[in-house]
Amino acid sequence: xxxxxxxxxxxxxxxxxxxxxxxxxxxxxxxxxxxxxxxxxxxxxxxxxxxxxxxxxxxxxxxxxxxxxxxxxxxxxxxxxxxxxxxxxxxxxxxxxxxxxxxxxxxxxxxxxxxxxxxxxxxxxxxxxxxxxxxxxxxxxxxxxxxxxxxxxxxxxxxxxxxxxxxxxxxxxxxxxxxxxxxxxxxxxxxxxxxxxxxxxxxxxxxxxxxxxxxxxxxxxxxxxxxxxxxxxxxxxxxxxxxxxxxxxxxxxxxxxxxxxxxxxxxxxxxxxxxxxxxxxxxxxxxxxxxxxxxxxxxxxxxxxxxxxxxxxxxxxxxxxxxxxxxxxxxxxxxxxxxxxxxxxxxxxxxxxxxxxxxxxxxxxxxxxxxxxxxxxxxxxxxxxxxxxxxxxxxxxx
Numbered sequence: 001x002x003x004x005x006x007x008x009x010x011x012x013x014x015x016x017x018x019x020x021x022x023x024x025x026x027x028x029x030x031x032x033x034x035x036x037x038x039x040x041x042x043x044x045x046x047x048x049x050x051x052x053x054x055x056x057x058x059x060x061x062x063x064x065x066x067x068x069x070x071x072x073x074x075x076x077x078x079x080x081x082x083x084x085x086x087x088x089x090x091x092x093x094x095x096x097x098x099x100x101x102x103x104x105x106x107x108x109x110x111x112x113x114x115x116x117x118x119x120x121x122x123x124x125x126x127x128x129x130x131x132x133x134x135x136x137x138x139x140x141x142x143x144x145x146x147x148x149x150x151x152x153x154x155x156x157x158x159x160x161x162x163x164x165x166x167x168x169x170x171x172x173x174x175x176x177x178x179x180x181x182x183x184x185x186x187x188x189x190x191x192x193x194x195x196x197x198x199x200x201x202x203x204x205x206x207x208x209x210x211x212x213x214x215x216x217x218x219x220x221x222x223x224x225x226x227x228x229x230x231x232x233x234x235x236x237x238x239x240x241x242x243x244x245x246x247x248x249x250x251x252x253x254x255x256x257x258x259x260x261x262x263x264x265x266x267x268x269x270x271x272x273x274x275x276x277x278x279x280x281x282x283x284x285x286x287x288x289x290x291x292x293x294x295x296x297x298x299x300x301x302x303x304x305x306x307x308x309x310x311x312x313x314x315x316x317x318x319x320x321x322x323x324x325x326x327x328x329x330x331x332x333x334x335x336x337x338x339x340x341x342x343x344x345x346x347x348x349x350x351x352x353x354x355x356x357x358x359x360x361x362x363x364x365x366x367x368x369x370x371x372x373x374x375x376x377x378x379x380x381x382x383x384x385x386x387x388x389x390x391x392x393x394x395x396x397x398x
Contacts, residue, residue: 001141001360004115005108016111023104027150030097033089035157040086042165042331048079050324101146109142112360119367127366129224129359137220137356137363144353151346155339162335166190169329174319176307194333197303198340201296205344208289209351215285216355219278226271286348293345300337304330 005020054072116134127133170190179189308329314320321329343350 001112001357001364004111016107019104019107020111023100023107024149026097026100027104028153030093030100031150031153031157033093034154035161037086037090037093038158038335039161039165041083042162042328042335044079044083044086045331046324046328048083048324049327050322051075051079053323101150105142105146108145109138112138112141116363116367121367127363128221129228130363130366132220132224132227133359133363137359140353140356141360144349144356147349148353151342155342158335158339162332162339163191165328165332166194166336169325169332172325173308173311173321173329190329190333191336194336195340197300198337198344201293201300201341201344204292204296205289205347208292209285209347211285212282212289212348212351213354213358215278215282216352217358219275219282220355220359222271222274222278226268226275229268229271289347293347297345301334304333 005016007017051072113134116138120130120134167187167190171187173190175189179193305326308321308326311319311321312323312326338345
């Protein structure tokens with residue numbers, strides 16, 4: 001799946017390689033720009049909310065002059081202009097990046113499909129759901145790679161840029177006594193808290209979702225069987241009748257049914273039963289997983305406010321924090337925790353992607369087993385030869 005796109009594409013080799021590596025580079029650049037935007041927005045919120053809080057102090061001071069109020073107005077406008085600059089970068093970069101990632105994923109899918117079709121011989125190498133693997137699974141793979149790569153890069157860069165911010169805030173905010181008892185006394189205590197919370201989330205999520213890959217693979221198999229038999233039935237275009245027996249019958253068998261073929265209800269009863277059972281098991285596993293993730297997310301959203309909001313009213317002036325500091329602290333904690341928890345938060349999609357990898361690996365093993373890869377020729381020459389061979393083969397069969 002990597003070979004077809006990054007170093008040995010079947011069609012238009014130079015163009016495909018340029019798209020592959022150029023698109024990858026642009027995705028990395030977008031992740032870096034997105035990380036800068038997050039840090040800039042976090043810094044803006046800290047300054048902006050602190051500025052509003054200072055307005056309360058001016059109101060309490062009866063000696064505040066008109067010039068001081070006008071200066072605060074100018075500061076607010078300056079802060080809003082700063083935010084508009086950041087938002088302008090996001091408005092320009094995000095749509096362009098989305099377009100590039102989508103086009104890049106499409107080219108990857110085309111490279112995989114071209115290679116599979118070139119080597120696939122349906123008359124000699126049989127495997128369940130081959131057409132679905134070429135058509136649907138190749139799309140799900142390329143789409144999954146795009147989402148995984150962009151998400152992981154974004155999370156990695158977010159961690160890199162926000163770790164110094166969280167350590168700096170940890171040096172400014174005192175660690176609660178409840179956390180000092182476990183040895184978190186340094187400036188990195190906030191970072192330790194977010195890492196520990198994310199680690200707990202990943203471990204529990206992996207445990208609860210350990211069966212999802214097998215269930216997804218089994219589900220794709222029964223779905224492929226259903227799709228194949230429906231196409232066979234639609235292509236046959238024959239009358240159907242209901243024999244006396246209500247047991248399962250195979251659609252490929254010739255039964256004694258005067259005037260037509262067995263009614264589809266009898267054939268598909270077993271398949272529908274398997275689909276219902278598979279989805280029920282999937283839903284039960286996802287229910288437990290989603291219940292855990294929802295509770296865990298809400299706990300970690302509230303955790304910074306539970307720990308630090310009392311410090312707004314601390315009797316000790318050295319331990320008191322501003323509203324802007326609280327907002328900045330909560331946002332920084334959420335960024336680090338969210339980036340470290342990206343696997344657990346998307347565990348359902350991760351397992352679906354893993355099931356696609358399993359199916360495509362099975363298909364590649366089937367079509368490439370014992371095949372010595374010849375030196376590739378230009379696509380047009382190979383295409384003409386392939387089409388002639390296909391036409392000859394079709395004529396011989398007729």
